[in-house]
Amino acid sequence: MKKKIKYSLIIGWLYPELMSTYGDRGNIISLSKRCEWRDIDIEIRKLEIGFKIKDLIECNILFMGGAQDKQQEIVSTDLTKDKINSISKMIENNIPGLYICGAYQLLGKYYKKADGDIIQGLKIFDIYTENLEINAKRLVGDIIINPTIDDLKSNTLVGFENHGGRTYLGNNISPLGIVTFGFGNNGIDKTEGAIYKNSFGTYFHGPILPKNPHLADLIIKKALEIKYHKIIKLIPLDDSLEFEAHNYILNKLNH
Amino acid sequence: MNSCIILICKLISIISKNLNLGNGSTWPGHIALKINKNFIKELIDSNRQLKVIIIAGTNGKTTTSSLIANIISDNGSKVLQNMSGANLLNGIASTLLLNSNINGEISAKFAIFEIDENSLSIILQFIIPHQLIFLNLFRDQLDRYGEVNSIAKKWSTTLENISSNTKIILNADDPRIAWLGMSIFIKNHAINDKSEKKIFYFGLDNPKLSIDLLQHASDSTYCPRCETKLNYKTIYYSHIGNWNCSKCNLKRPDLDTSTSLIYPLNGIYNQYNTNAAVLSAKILGIESKKINSTLKKFKPAFGRQEVIIIEGKKIQLFLSKNPTSMNQSLSTIRDLGGKHILFVLNNQIPDGRDISWIWDVDFEIYLNDSMNIYTSGDRCYDMSLRLKYLQPNIGNIITNKNIKNTIKILLNKIPDNEIIYILPTYSAMLEVRKILTGKKIL
Numbered sequence A: 001m002k003k004k005i006k007y008s009l010i011i012g013w014l015y016p017e018l019m020s021t022y023g024d025r026g027n028i029i030s031l032s033k034r035c036e037w038r039d040i041d042i043e044i045r046k047l048e049i050g051f052k053i054k055d056l057i058e059c060n061i062l063f064m065g066g067a068q069d070k071q072q073e074i075v076s077t078d079l080t081k082d083k084i085n086s087i088s089k090m091i092e093n094n095i096p097g098l099y100i101c102g103a104y105q106l107l108g109k110y111y112k113k114a115d116g117d118i119i120q121g122l123k124i125f126d127i128y129t130e131n132l133e134i135n136a137k138r139l140v141g142d143i144i145i146n147p148t149i150d151d152l153k154s155n156t157l158v159g160f161e162n163h164g165g166r167t168y169l170g171n172n173i174s175p176l177g178i179v180t181f182g183f184g185n186n187g188i189d190k191t192e193g194a195i196y197k198n199s200f201g202t203y204f205h206g207p208i209l210p211k212n213p214h215l216a217d218l219i220i221k222k223a224l225e226i227k228y229h230k231i232i233k234l235i236p237l238d239d240s241l242e243f244e245a246h247n248y249i250l251n252k253l254n255h
Numbered sequence B: 001m002n003s004c005i006i007l008i009c010k011l012i013s014i015i016s017k018n019l020n021l022g023n024g025s026t027w028p029g030h031i032a033l034k035i036n037k038n039f040i041k042e043l044i045d046s047n048r049q050l051k052v053i054i055i056a057g058t059n060g061k062t063t064t065s066s067l068i069a070n071i072i073s074d075n076g077s078k079v080l081q082n083m084s085g086a087n088l089l090n091g092i093a094s095t096l097l098l099n100s101n102i103n104g105e106i107s108a109k110f111a112i113f114e115i116d117e118n119s120l121s122i123i124l125q126f127i128i129p130h131q132l133i134f135l136n137l138f139r140d141q142l143d144r145y146g147e148v149n150s151i152a153k154k155w156s157t158t159l160e161n162i163s164s165n166t167k168i169i170l171n172a173d174d175p176r177i178a179w180l181g182m183s184i185f186i187k188n189h190a191i192n193d194k195s196e197k198k199i200f201y202f203g204l205d206n207p208k209l210s211i212d213l214l215q216h217a218s219d220s221t222y223c224p225r226c227e228t229k230l231n232y233k234t235i236y237y238s239h240i241g242n243w244n245c246s247k248c249n250l251k252r253p254d255l256d257t258s259t260s261l262i263y264p265l266n267g268i269y270n271q272y273n274t275n276a277a278v279l280s281a282k283i284l285g286i287e288s289k290k291i292n293s294t295l296k297k298f299k300p301a302f303g304r305q306e307v308i309i310i311e312g313k314k315i316q317l318f319l320s321k322n323p324t325s326m327n328q329s330l331s332t333i334r335d336l337g338g339k340h341i342l343f344v345l346n347n348q349i350p351d352g353r354d355i356s357w358i359w360d361v362d363f364e365i366y367l368n369d370s371m372n373i374y375t376s377g378d379r380c381y382d383m384s385l386r387l388k389y390l391q392p393n394i395g396n397i398i399t400n401k402n403i404k405n406t407i408k409i410l411l412n413k414i415p416d417n418e419i420i421y422i423l424p425t426y427s428a429m430l431e432v433r434k435i436l437t438g439k440k441i442l
Helices: A025-036 A053-057 A069-078 A081-092 A102-106 A213-228 A240-252 B002-018 B027-035 B039-045 B061-074 B089-098 B117-123 B148-160 B175-187 B189-193 B268-283 B288-296 B323-335 B356-360 B380-388 B403-413 B426-437
Strands: A008-014 A041-047 A061-064 A097-100 A110-112 A118-120 A127-130 A139-147 A157-163 A166-169 A177-181 A194-196 A199-202 B051-056 B079-081 B110-114 B131-134 B167-171 B199-202 B231-237 B240-244 B304-310 B313-318 B340-344 B372-376 B397-399 B419-424
Touching: A008 A025, A008 A213, A025 A041, A025 A061, A025 A213, A025 B356, A041 A053, A053 A081, A061 A081, A061 A213, A069 A102, A097 A102, A102 A199, A139 A240, A157 A240, A240 B380, B002 B027, B002 B039, B002 B089, B027 B039, B027 B089, B039 B089, B051 B061, B051 B117, B061 B079, B061 B110, B061 B268, B061 B288, B079 B089, B089 B110, B089 B117, B117 B148, B131 B268, B148 B175, B167 B175, B167 B268, B175 B199, B199 B268, B231 B268, B231 B323, B268 B288, B268 B323, B304 B426, B313 B323, B313 B426, B323 B356, B323 B419, B340 B380, B340 B403, B340 B426, B356 B380, B372 B380, B372 B403, B380 B397, B403 B419, B403 B426, B419 B426
Parallel strands: A008 A041, A008 A061, A061 A097, A097 A199, A110 A127, B051 B110, B051 B131, B079 B110, B131 B167, B167 B199, B313 B419, B340 B372, B340 B419, B372 B397
Antiparallel strands: A110 A118, A127 A166, A139 A157, A139 A177, A194 A199, B231 B240, B304 B313
């Protein structure tokens, strides 16, 4: 009998201590439990301030959450040119990643603050973010989108957004989905989030993955395919509770 | 004019109570302020004997208010208090007018107001408090309050103009709260120059109660002055403990009160609430003996470890409204050997619409396989989902959106001598209490 390979993955969690405000660690919990239930070995590698590049580049999935402004400044000073280049190379090489809110903005070209100051981004995503007025309304509330990519099209994505910045997509990047309820990237053009190669940027808190297990599984599947160079079919799990929580949002908002 | 306002608003309150439109705890104040925006200031100014104590903080406001109110009233002074749901400007106005006669005379000597985090600076425009107490600052309802740092900043700006007649009582163990006191001490000459002490600190000094690691939902673990990561000699919970900064040498200020002979409620968080109340009472000149006799017979405020007996069975409510309060409730229930636990998760306006905070709670430390766990409330599926993803798994969780039915099932199931612990969010707590006692609160 052919011996089954035991799959294993390393999730690189960028700045868990600083970049984790709105229950974002739920995404790490979702990814790791869904691997564990399928007997995929999982290591959660915390990449805190001062992390080594060699620890980063071994990761098969990257994750970075949102943060308070002050925390984000501390992170920016830790992201040296070499670190940025390594992350950029991983994203270009199709390493899957999930970047929430502040992290999503950080991957873009720049963030223009309400006072006109411009904070440079990592320039990996073709997006930019602006926060034009000092007292501009934050975009807060439940959100529902229809995903744009085929792998996710069978289901909506639901979550909770809470952001001041308005993000605009360039020509070299697609939205994660089209907003059917809520605000999304900027409250105007109906786009929400961004997909570049296998990297996902989004304003969804909630956290996004537990109630959207199809997105969690897509990230796991892509990570295994990149690591093991073959088509992977994940063992299906019982997601009835996940979709009860998902559908609660749809029903409440009459979707 | 205020006499007219008081008369009209008292009538409105009586009518709204009789028509069962709620108990009228914010409506009358809303109308009074519409007619006269200085209503609060004028009423307080005309009652010179009235000393106002204001309590701010994310968690523990209601318990601390209740402790102080009981101590003062047992000591022989009449006290008025706002209800915990009426903690905005209109709630304060309502409380004052309902406690005054038609001439605007208030017979109470003390008013104890717990104040919503975002309303503090507005309320201080109208009231010069005798004491201002800051309990703590944790992440809570981020969709409504914003991030912890932005509230700390607001409070700090407010304090720059505080009257030199106000005594400020601060939790020294919460770095950002302590810094409020340390930074105004540096800036404000009015506070600095007088020989009388204006700033007081409470905290804990009991390393035996220390936990080893910072909990996940810790917010203020960086030095409030230089942003370096703080060191802790002891951590009591969340980011609360004996802290110091290795870079700029800022450290926890010396404590004026660090212990009480009697702690009437379980849980470390209630030791802080008690120490805050004891320090407040001591500053008012109340003797320790009298303070302790009140503490000995203290009954918890509604929903805060309140015990309700129903069909001969004991139910205890632990209001759990944000990661820190949930962690603290669970830690206390675990230490009490709790076996039957019901989480009731709502996300109505008073709870905050965003429930992502449940993923910041360290359930795995406190729950285990031998417990019977139930979830209910509007967002029970999200709650059960959170618990499904615990590491290690904790077995079967029973999910039922209907709170009343869930409580019935639990009451039928458990033996007479065991306790049902209910952990509700704020609106869920009101619903649960209404079911259990048949009384509506707000």
